[in-house]
Amino acid sequence: xxxxxxxxxxxxxxxxxxxxxxxxxxxxxxxxxxxxxxxxxxxxxxxxxxxxxxxxxxxxxxxxxxxxxxxxxxxxxxxxxxxxxxxxxxxxxxxxxxxxxxxxxxxxxxxxxxxxxxxxxxxxxxxxxxxxxxxxxxxxxxxxxxxxxxxxxxxxxxxxxxxxxxxxxxxxxxxxxxxxxxxxxxxxxxxxxxxxxxxxxxxxx
Amino acid sequence: xxxxxxxxxxxxxxxxxxxxxxxxxxxxxxxxxxxxxxxxxxxxxxxxxxxxxxxxxxxxxxxxxxxxxxxxxxxxxxxxxxxxxxxxxxxxxxxxxxxxxxxxxxxxxxxxxxxxxxxxxxxxxxxxxxxxxxxxxxxxxxxxxxxxxxxxxxxxxxxxxxxxxxxxxxxxxxxxxxxxxxxxxxxxxxxxxxxxxxxxxxxxxxxxxxxxxxxxxxxxxxxxxxxxxxxxxxxxxxxxxxxxxxxxxxxxxxxxxxxxxxxxxxxxxxxxxxxxxxxxxxxxxxxxxxxxxxxxxxxxxxxxxxxxxxxxxxxxxxxxxxxxxxxxxxxxxxxxxxxxxxxxxxxxxxx
Numbered sequence: 001x002x003x004x005x006x007x008x009x010x011x012x013x014x015x016x017x018x019x020x021x022x023x024x025x026x027x028x029x030x031x032x033x034x035x036x037x038x039x040x041x042x043x044x045x046x047x048x049x050x051x052x053x054x055x056x057x058x059x060x061x062x063x064x065x066x067x068x069x070x071x072x073x074x075x076x077x078x079x080x081x082x083x084x085x086x087x088x089x090x091x092x093x094x095x096x097x098x099x100x101x102x103x104x105x106x107x108x109x110x111x112x113x114x115x116x117x118x119x120x121x122x123x124x125x126x127x128x129x130x131x132x133x134x135x136x137x138x139x140x141x142x143x144x145x146x147x148x149x150x151x152x153x154x155x156x157x158x159x160x161x162x163x164x165x166x167x168x169x170x171x172x173x174x175x176x177x178x179x180x181x182x183x184x185x186x187x188x189x190x191x192x193x194x195x196x197x198x199x200x201x202x203x204x205x
Numbered sequence: 206x207x208x209x210x211x212x213x214x215x216x217x218x219x220x221x222x223x224x225x226x227x228x229x230x231x232x233x234x235x236x237x238x239x240x241x242x243x244x245x246x247x248x249x250x251x252x253x254x255x256x257x258x259x260x261x262x263x264x265x266x267x268x269x270x271x272x273x274x275x276x277x278x279x280x281x282x283x284x285x286x287x288x289x290x291x292x293x294x295x296x297x298x299x300x301x302x303x304x305x306x307x308x309x310x311x312x313x314x315x316x317x318x319x320x321x322x323x324x325x326x327x328x329x330x331x332x333x334x335x336x337x338x339x340x341x342x343x344x345x346x347x348x349x350x351x352x353x354x355x356x357x358x359x360x361x362x363x364x365x366x367x368x369x370x371x372x373x374x375x376x377x378x379x380x381x382x383x384x385x386x387x388x389x390x391x392x393x394x395x396x397x398x399x400x401x402x403x404x405x406x407x408x409x410x411x412x413x414x415x416x417x418x419x420x421x422x423x424x425x426x427x428x429x430x431x432x433x434x435x436x437x438x439x440x441x442x443x444x445x446x447x448x449x450x451x452x453x454x455x456x457x458x459x460x461x462x463x464x465x466x467x468x469x470x471x472x473x474x475x476x477x478x479x480x481x482x483x484x485x486x487x488x489x490x491x492x493x494x495x496x497x498x499x500x501x502x503x504x505x506x507x508x509x510x511x512x513x514x515x516x517x518x519x520x521x522x523x524x525x526x527x528x529x530x531x532x533x534x535x536x537x538x539x540x541x542x543x544x545x546x547x548x549x550x551x552x553x554x555x556x
Binding site: 036180 | 387390393394398399401403404406420421422423
């Protein structure tokens with residue numbers, strides 16, 4: 001992904017999770033995700049867990065953290081165990097994480113994306129020029145990978161009102177959670193688990 | 206056999222004594238004698254090993270666990286005084302008469318009077334900060350989910366309980382002797398979906414004494430239940446194949462992967478796990494084959510959602526007052542098949 005420049009007054013920026021567009025941040029709470037039947041508190045937790053497919057205990061430690069920031073900090077301590085092709089797959093993995101976040105939190109997340117209109121979305125940072133952009137004079141400079149992925153979601157799904165109930169797993173090797181292949185992720189409420197019928201119609205002949 | 210039966214009786218002997226049920230050495234041996242000759246002693250021996258892992262809660266142990274639980278919750282929420290904690294606590298009473306919650310609340314009332322000179326009815330009279338839902342075991346989670354959803358949808362002083370829990374002005378706590386990790390995850394997720402509220406997945410606090418780690422895709426689960434591997438006689442595969450048309454989910458999870466659990470900590474050995482699970486699975490299929498009227502949820506290893514194409518929940522956990530229908534049939538099935546379950550039951554399986 002190339003580096004881009006934005007003029008601050010012409011874009012939607014986000015940084016604090018408490019601000020108007022805070023829900024765009026991976027650090028925002030209130031957007032939990034369910035993958036393989038496991039509840040994951042945020043897209044940041046999921047992204048960080050995907051970094052260590054061969055280390056299920058580390059994935060568990062990340063996922064058990066309440067806060068996305070703490071999950072990221074835990075991950076940071078173990079970067080030496082990062083999957084070897086991480087630099088080649090990390091943007092794909094983030095796109096997939098965001099698609100799952102949108103699918104399973106459609107009402108809330110699509111509303112925020114819609115509210116950004118057609119403006120560029122830029123994550124503001126003081127130093128991260130890959131995922132975000134850094135203010136330099138009156139410009140914001142950086143790859144802004146997260147903002148660009150969010151714009152993709154906005155254009156491909158939200159503006160077209162194309163709700164994706166199920167998201168396919170990424171076709172990359174070792175796409176694992178707790179040693180199990182990550183399966184198709186569907187937005188469901190597991191109500192079948194609760195259909196525990198004792199009514200007469202459930203009687204087998 | 207006599208010694209094994211006596212050792213087992215020493216653990217489960219108070220089962221349903223309140224209902225005038227009295228297990229004996231002979232009733233345990235009679236149960237074992239229904240298995241193939243070569244398996245009888247093994248079944249008792251392995252079952253005794255499992256009982257020694259704490260899978261039976263007697264009434265006496267229940268009282269001790271409940272008292273410890275009150276103190277555990279008090280400490281967790283940093284109350285300096287037990288009395289203050291209890292005065293701010295409501296013990297939810299949502300289940301029907303004759304259900305486990307009523308009986309647990311009766312025990313708690315006794316515990317409160319003996320240890321704190323308080324009655325249950327004195328609790329939560331003024332400030333209502335903690336709402337505790339007690340139950341003996343969370344199995345499918347159907348009852349718990351229904352009650353929590355209903356309670357969260359209700360209002361107090363014009364504010365919904367869901368709002369109060371979400372903004373942390375009150376706490377919603379579930380306390381149980383035993384829960385299944387898979388159903389707990391599903392309960393939380395379904396509450397989020399049906400109440401359209403993400404906070405509930407974090408705000409619902411669980412306190413428990415024993416976890417049945419049965420989540421098929423969570424990390425490093427103990428698999429401390431009955432979950433057979435695929436290497437089974439053909440009648441087992443035929444049974445699964447011939448389940449009713451509505452059984453469409455989770456067929457890929459019907460058999461335990463032979464590599465799991467990573468380390469055996471529940472059964473006496475991995476080999477004995479395979480043997481025990483296979484015996485009770487095959488006997489369960491035999492039982493069901495003799496029953497004319499079956500319900501969609503019946504499976505050889507215990508009831509499960511009718512939509513599951515699996516052999517059953519396989520719960521191995523029992524209390525003095527009940528055996529769950531999610532336990533393998535060999536432990537509780539008593540009608541229309543000639544089989545007598547170890548734990549006698551009225552009105553189960555006959556419908």
